[in-house]
Amino acid sequence: MTRTDRASRVIAAPPDRVFAALVDPAALTTWLPPGDMSGRFERFDARPGGSYRLVLTYADPATARGKTTADSDVVEARYVDIVPGVRVVQAVDFVSDDPAQAGTMTMTWEVAAVGGGTRVEFRADDVPPGISAADHATGLHSSLANLAALLET
Incomplete structure (x- = not known):
């Protein structure tokens, strides 16, 4: 059985500025990591057919539930579609030995x-x-709150 998760938020910023933050690596490392995680790209190519590898690291390894290592999640993603100003579609996989984490x-x-706003x-x-x-x-929801904090200041 497949599952779909959704979240939304209105951000007090113009759509072009919000969209730019969805495809800019510096902005993404600021807003995308949820909670107390940090992120860094090992590669980044934002275009249809392009991809990225993102390492998300928990600030407190004692409370981490990492999918890849004890304190990190590694995300392999491929851009499926980018419609400027409208939509970004990605195929995302977590790097993990746990079959429950497998799947795109x-x-x-x-x-x-x-x-x-937007x-x-x-x-x-x-x-x-x-x-x-x-x-x-x-x-x-944490990532959306981070995006709002980045763009509404």
């Missing part, structure tokens, strides 16, 4: 102008069963 999740980020919608389709729905929802 499709992440779709969409932006649309609304009164007061609505940002995150949709994750085919979420692997080893990713807790509650933890994933928390992570998606």
